[in-house]
Amino acid sequence: xxxxxxxxxxxxxxxxxxxxxxxxxxxxxxxxxxxxxxxxxxxxxxxxxxxxxxxxxxxxxxxxxxxxxxxxxxxxxxxxxxxxxxxxxxxxxxxxxxxxxxxxxxxxxxxxxxxxxxxxxxxxxxxxxxxxxxxxxxxxxxxxxxxxxxxxxxxxxxxxxxxxxxxxxxxxxxxxxxxxxxxxxxxxxxxxxxxxxx
Numbered sequence: 001x002x003x004x005x006x007x008x009x010x011x012x013x014x015x016x017x018x019x020x021x022x023x024x025x026x027x028x029x030x031x032x033x034x035x036x037x038x039x040x041x042x043x044x045x046x047x048x049x050x051x052x053x054x055x056x057x058x059x060x061x062x063x064x065x066x067x068x069x070x071x072x073x074x075x076x077x078x079x080x081x082x083x084x085x086x087x088x089x090x091x092x093x094x095x096x097x098x099x100x101x102x103x104x105x106x107x108x109x110x111x112x113x114x115x116x117x118x119x120x121x122x123x124x125x126x127x128x129x130x131x132x133x134x135x136x137x138x139x140x141x142x143x144x145x146x147x148x149x150x151x152x153x154x155x156x157x158x159x160x161x162x163x164x165x166x167x168x169x170x171x172x173x174x175x176x177x178x179x180x181x182x183x184x185x186x187x188x189x190x191x192x193x194x195x196x197x198x
Contacts, residue, residue, distance in 0.1 A: 001047040001051065004048075016048065016059055018059060020077065021035055027118075035065050035068050046085060058088060059085065063077040063090070074103075075103065079110060089113055090114035108135040119143060
C-alpha cells in the first residue's frame with residue numbers, strides 16, 4: 001500500500017479509491033463478493049495515510065460489506081475506516097432508497113460521502129438532486145458512457161448488416177472532421193508542422 005500511494009501521488013493523481021473486497025475483486029453490483037476483515041482494511045488505510053505526502057490527495061474508503069454482512073456492518077466499517085484516516089466514505093450497492101438514506105443519515109456527519117450510480121445495478125436510480133439533498137458529495141457514473149457507446153456500436157453494426165452501409169445508422173453521428181477535432185488531431189498536426197523537420 002505504501003508504494004502504491006507514493007507512486008500514484010508522484011504521478012499527480014488527485015484521489016485514490018481503496019476497497020475492502022477480497023481479490024479477485026468484482027463489480028460492486030455483482031454477486032459473489034467477499035470482503036477482507038475490517039481490521040485488515042483499517043491497516044491498509046493507515047498505511048495509505050502514512051504514505052501520503054500531499055495533504056490534498058483524497059483517500060476514499062469503499063466497503064462492499066453491505067452485500068456480504070448487511071448494511072449495519074458496512075456502516076460500522078465505514079466509521080472505522082474514517083477513524084483510520086480516510087477522507088471520504090463509500091458504502092457500495094445499497095439496494096433501496098431507504099438504505100441510501102440510512103447510509104447518509106448514519107455517516108453524513110462522519111465524512112464526505114460517495115455514491116455509485118450504476119445503470120441497471122443493485123442500487124435503485126435516484127435523481128442527482130435527491131442524492132444532493134441526502135448529503136452525498138461525490139456521485140460516480142462509472143458505466144453510462146460505456147453503455148451509450150455500446151448502444152451506438154450495436155446500432156451502427158445492425159444498420160451495416162441490414163443495409164450494407166453504415167451511412168444512415170445514427171442521426172447526429174459526428175462527421176469524420178468533427179471526430180478528429182474532438183480527439184485533438186489539429187493540435188498534433190500543428191506540432192508536426194512545427195517540429196517535423198520535413
